Amino acid sequence: MKKIIVVVLVAIIAAGVMLAYAEEKKEAKAKVDPDTELAKSVERGFALFNDKKLGTNGKTCNDCHKSGGAQDVKMGDMSIKAFDDLAAQYPKYFMMAEKVLTLDQVVNFCVTMPLKGKALAWDDQKLTDLVAYCASVKPAKPEKTEKK
Numbered sequence: 404m405k406k407i408i409v410v411v412l413v414a415i416i417a418a419g420v421m422l423a424y425a426e427e428k429k430e431a432k433a434k435v436d437p438d439t440e441l442a443k444s445v446e447r448g449f450a451l452f453n454d455k456k457l458g459t460n461g462k463t464c465n466d467c468h469k470s471g472g473a474q475d476v477k478m479g480d481m482s483i484k485a486f487d488d489l490a491a492q493y494p495k496y497f498m499m500a501e502k503v504l505t506l507d508q509v510v511n512f513c514v515t516m517p518l519k520g521k522a523l524a525w526d527d528q529k530l531t532d533l534v535a536y537c538a539s540v541k542p543a544k545p546e547k548t549e550k551k
């Protein structure tokens with residue numbers, strides 16, 4: 404009889420602990436703010452956009468996509484347009500690759516070609532962050548670009 408009481412008590416305590424744990428996890432999840440998470444990803448992406456370690460030739464994305472991609476750039480015969488709501492533009496035909504690409508694939512195209520880096524895996528947080536950043540960029544106002 405005593406044994407049964409002990410077993411039942413232990414079971415009740417264990418269930419209580421598990422419930423409390425589940426409740427705590429739910430609360431932690433509820434605290435996550437989607438907008439803040441996206442803002443953090445964009446911020447990490449911006450850091451990568453200026454990171455020489457992404458490639459192997461000492462260049463950064465920002466060397467070509469000046470002002471963080473917010474500016475039209477002419478470099479020799481290369482004409483680079485300011486990023487403008489890219490998430491709404493892709494997938495589309497990408498001239499340099501001579502085929503239709505997604506935004507992730509364009510970013511990886513620039514990681515591997517101009518930066519001579521290693522392509523990022525589709526589930527690499529760095530790829531997500533770079534894409535989040537690029538998609539967040541709006542072209543600079545003309546008076547802003549003239550000052551630079």
Ligand code: HEC
Pocket residue numbers: 452457462463464465466467468481482483484485486487489499509510513514517518533537
């Ligand atoms: C050597 C110069 C160069 C570097 C460095 C470079 N890119 Fe590009 N990128 C280009 C050119 C050229 C294009 C195609 C022209 C265009 O789309 O305006 C392009 C296109 C893009 C586009 C598509 C823009 C659009 O309007 O469709 C994205 C996004 C992009 N690059 C992201 C990046 C990222 C991220 C990096 C760093 C990993 C990077 N690029 C590094 C030259 C460069």
